[in-house]
Amino acid sequence: MLMLNLMAAPQGGAPNQAASLMMVFGFIAIFYFLFFRPQRKQQKEHAELVKNLKRGDKVSTIGGIVGEIVHLTNDIVTIKSGDTRVEVERSKIGKVN
Incomplete structure (x- = not known):
């Protein structure tokens, strides 16, 4: 009898x-608007x-070095x-002062 009760389908029905x-x-929408969108x-x-850096700008690096740009190349x-x-x-480069 106990086995039959355990094998029977639940009475509440399937969840919607x-x-x-x-x-x-x-x-997913909450994660997108709270995390991914602001980061992007x-x-x-x-x-x-x-992209808009130019010679003479005063900048701060991510590492904390503060100075003035004297030379620019593509990557350096x-x-x-x-x-x-x-x-x-x-x-x-962290920010332009």
């Missing part, structure tokens, strides 16, 4: 699959900043900080 599917899509926007802003930026010159990759 459309509601479950909508909940999954809702979570920040990446575009940084790419635009790096030469920064004068005090009496020294440092070569840094363009992508490592």
Whole structure:
């Protein structure tokens, strides 16, 4: 008798699959708008900043070096900080002061 009760189908019925599917899509939308979209926007802003660098700009690197751009190539930026010159990759420029 106990075996028959365990093998019987649940009385509540099957859960609504459309509601479950909508909940999954809702979570995907939340993750997109909270995580992926802002990150992509920040990446575009940084790419635009790096693209528009010019000689004479005062910049800060991601590592904390502050100085003035004295030479630019496609991938390398030469920064004068005090009496020294440092070569840094363009992508490592954090902000223009």
